[in-house]
Structure formats: C-alpha cells, structure tokens
Amino acid sequence: MGRTIRQAARATLHLVIAAAMAFGLYLFITVLLITAVLTIVVVGAWQLPETVLLLRRTAGAKRGQTAAWTGRQIPEAYQPITGTLRERLRISVRDPGTLIDVRWMAASYLYGALLFPALLLWPPGLVVDGVWCGLLRRDPVVLPLIVRIADLEARWSEALLKPSPQALLAARVEALAATRADAIAAHGAELRRIERDLHDGAQARLVALSMRIGLAQRAYDRDPDAARKLLADAQDQAQEALTELRQVVRGIHPPILTDRGLVGAVRALASGSGLEVTVGVDGLEDDGVRAPAAVEAAAYFTVAEALTNAAKHSGSKRATVQLERLPRGLRAVVRDEGLGGADETGGSGLLGIRRRVAALDGEVTMTSPMGGPTTIAVELPCVW
Structure with missing residues (x-):
C-alpha cells in the first residue's frame, strides 16, 4: 500500500x-x-x-x-x-x-x-x-x-x-561534421607538435652530430686526441638524439601500451605522477581481450593529461583512476580532491582531450566546482 x-x-x-x-x-x-x-x-x-x-x-x-x-x-x-x-x-x-x-x-x-x-x-x-x-x-x-x-x-x-528519423539524421550529420572538424584540427596540431619536436630536438642534435663527426675526420691525422674527444661528444649527441626521438614516438603511441596494455600503462603513469594514485580496474583483466589501439591511446592520454593537471594545479596529493569495461565501450574516470575550478579555456590540455575523444565518437564529462573535487570521465565506444 x-x-x-x-x-x-x-x-x-x-x-x-x-x-x-x-x-x-x-x-x-x-x-x-x-x-x-x-x-x-x-x-x-x-x-x-x-x-x-x-x-x-x-x-x-x-x-x-x-x-x-x-x-x-x-x-x-x-x-x-x-x-x-x-x-x-x-x-x-x-x-x-x-x-x-x-x-x-x-x-x-x-x-x-x-x-x-x-x-x-x-x-x-x-x-x-x-x-x-x-x-x-x-x-x-x-x-x-x-x-x-x-x-x-x-x-x-x-x-x-x-x-523524426530525418531530424535525428540531420543532427547526426551535424555532429559528425563538427567532430570531423575537431579531428582535423587535432590532427593538424599533432603534426605541428611532432614537426616542432623533431626540428628543435632530434634534428638539431643530428646536425650537431654530423658537424662533430666532420671535425673529427679532419682532425684525425694531425690531432688524434682532439679527434677522439670530438667522437666522444658525437656519441653523446647520438644518444641525446635517440632520447629525443623516443619522446616523439611516445607522443604518437606510447610503446608501453603495446608492451603492457592499458592497465599496465596507466599504473605506470600513476606511479610516476608524483601523486598518491589509486587505480581501480573493472572487467579489463578478465579474459585478456583488449580495446582497439586508438581507444587505448585516447584513454591513456586522457589519464596522463588529467594526472598532470592534478599534480600541477589541484593542490591535492591524492587522485583515483577507474578503468571500466562497458558492454560497448571503455570508460576512464580520473578524480582528485583538489581545489577545483578547472577551466577548459585556460589551456590546450582539456581541449585536446575533448578533441581526441570526439574523433572516436566518444563523450567527455568534466565537473570541477570551486573547492573540488575535479572529475574527468571519458566514454569511448568500441567492440570487444
């Protein structure tokens, strides 16, 4: 009753x-x-x-x-x-x-x-x-x-x-057009970043390496000691150039994702974030089935950006990361108990997350009231 x-x-x-x-x-x-x-x-x-x-x-x-x-x-x-x-x-x-x-x-x-x-x-x-x-x-x-x-x-x-079906189709076309524009913008920004990193980092070191090897060749007969020093410097330049190239590659698709999978990669991010991070996993380690590489990369970069922002701006020493397998997708949630007040217009990081997720037809939800907490959640559709 x-x-x-x-x-x-x-x-x-x-x-x-x-x-x-x-x-x-x-x-x-x-x-x-x-x-x-x-x-x-x-x-x-x-x-x-x-x-x-x-x-x-x-x-x-x-x-x-x-x-x-x-x-x-x-x-x-x-x-x-x-x-x-x-x-x-x-x-x-x-x-x-x-x-x-x-x-x-x-x-x-x-x-x-x-x-x-x-x-x-x-x-x-x-x-x-x-x-x-x-x-x-x-x-x-x-x-x-x-x-x-x-x-x-x-x-x-x-x-x-x-x-009506016609209205839903028109809205879908409009949304896809906006998503495509964001994806193109994100792709262009990524290409410019890679070009800048290669030009300012690895390319500059390779040019210096070539010059040192040339000087070592000319000094080899008349001053072997100077030539050996130049070759030693060239070896250091080569190592630094390799380091720069590895960093560029990690920005495209982190090798740790291939080696350890999303769960292992996120746990590595958590351990190196400078915060006390608790990582929760639901359904991603049951049968060894992995999400597509693009979905894992989007989730990984979302967690990386969110933890970086939390470490820099939140004022909190703790954060939580939750990875969840959905029937038709993947969900990643990052939460910190910091000051809150995160603003998407204040930098390119949060906007980059939204564009990267939108390119995969996913959704981003962010809540960050003044006084905290800040929660960033992404849902990425995929077929398991």
Whole structure:
C-alpha cells in the first residue's frame, strides 16, 4: 500500500506540473503573435530565431519532466541556430525540430484544456481527495487511476516530442561534421607538435652530430686526441638524439601500451605522477581481450593529461583512476580532491582531450566546482 501511495503522489505531482506547463503555453501565444506580426513587417525578423530558441527550451523542460516519470530519455535533434540573420531565419523555419515542437505545443493547447479542469473538478478530486482516499483506504480504485492518467500523459508527450528519423539524421550529420572538424584540427596540431619536436630536438642534435663527426675526420691525422674527444661528444649527441626521438614516438603511441596494455600503462603513469594514485580496474583483466589501439591511446592520454593537471594545479596529493569495461565501450574516470575550478579555456590540455575523444565518437564529462573535487570521465565506444 505504501508503494502505491508514493506512486500516486508522484503521479499527482507529475500531472500538476504538466497542467501548469500546458497553462503556461497559453501565455506563449502572445509571444508567437508578436513574433508573427513583426516578422511579416520585416522589422522584427530577428525575433523569430529567439522565439524558436525559447520554444526549444520549453520543449526541453517538458522532455526532462517526461523522462523523469518514464525513466526513458527523449533525444533532442536540433540544428544550431548560428550565422547571419538570413541563415538563422532559414534554420529556424526549416529545422525539422521546430515543426516537432510546434506540433507538440499545438497539441498541448488541446489536452492542457482537458487536463487542467480534470485535475480540479473530477469528483471526488484527483489531486487531493484521490490521495486522501488512498491514505484512508476508502477508495482503492482512485490511486491506480491517477497513475494511469500520468502514464497516458507521459506517453502522449513522448510520442509528440520524439524526433523524426530525418531530424535525428540531420543532427547526426551535424555532429559528425563538427567532430570531423575537431579531428582535423587535432590532427593538424599533432603534426605541428611532432614537426616542432623533431626540428628543435632530434634534428638539431643530428646536425650537431654530423658537424662533430666532420671535425673529427679532419682532425684525425694531425690531432688524434682532439679527434677522439670530438667522437666522444658525437656519441653523446647520438644518444641525446635517440632520447629525443623516443619522446616523439611516445607522443604518437606510447610503446608501453603495446608492451603492457592499458592497465599496465596507466599504473605506470600513476606511479610516476608524483601523486598518491589509486587505480581501480573493472572487467579489463578478465579474459585478456583488449580495446582497439586508438581507444587505448585516447584513454591513456586522457589519464596522463588529467594526472598532470592534478599534480600541477589541484593542490591535492591524492587522485583515483577507474578503468571500466562497458558492454560497448571503455570508460576512464580520473578524480582528485583538489581545489577545483578547472577551466577548459585556460589551456590546450582539456581541449585536446575533448578533441581526441570526439574523433572516436566518444563523450567527455568534466565537473570541477570551486573547492573540488575535479572529475574527468571519458566514454569511448568500441567492440570487444
């Protein structure tokens, strides 16, 4: 009985909020009429995109309320309203998501007009008396009825707000275009970094090595001691050049990933980070199956960047790393108990993580409130 009463209370709250939102949409008619008139006379055409954005936020609130009741997320599929006024107007009018929101709003006028009086006038009263009768066990039929009405309202909203296949495809194409642009930018930045490292490091040392060998050849007959010293210096230059090349290679794909796998590589990162790092592993060592090399590299560089930032900026001496095998992917989470306040615009590290993960169609989530903690989580899709 207690579970039924709680469910009825949730249903009552859901229907009250739904009725209030439907009633609020009637007030939105004024905004629509003003926008329509100003758009027709051209002088207020700029207001149309803003009205569409307001409608998107209203529909988004309804999606959230419906998802809270059903437990199923309703995806959004909108084209970003950006560019010149002409482009913003074109997107606002032609976006399939706009038509879906307008259809939902029109339907809300209808069922809102029915739902709001029903909540207030249905005898003995679904809002108060229904729950009260259930509490006193006088009318066990009322409680399931209000839950069924809430289910019907949620299914109705879900059906209206669910994007069409065309809208989902358009949003997917838009997302892939943005991801491709980020991947190209990240690839270009990586190439420039490799070129800079080779030019300033290994190449410079190889040039110095060639010069010392040439000097040693010319001094060999007349001053063997000087030639031997030059050759010894050349050997040191060769060792330093090899070290520089190894560092460049590690920046492309760390050899430790190939040798030890992701778990071993992350544990090596943790031991050399200068922090007290606890590494947790879930499902990655069960059967020896490894993620694709690109996925392991993205997870490795995410952990490396996050631990580096924690050591430099967080003020904390401890951090945790959690690696988890998902049914269709890999999840890596780095958390520190530091000062928080991490800002993606403050440097290229966090932006680099986001671009690297986006290139693999993954997701990055970062939370870093002032005072901490800072948590960076990435999910990378892959087939095991």
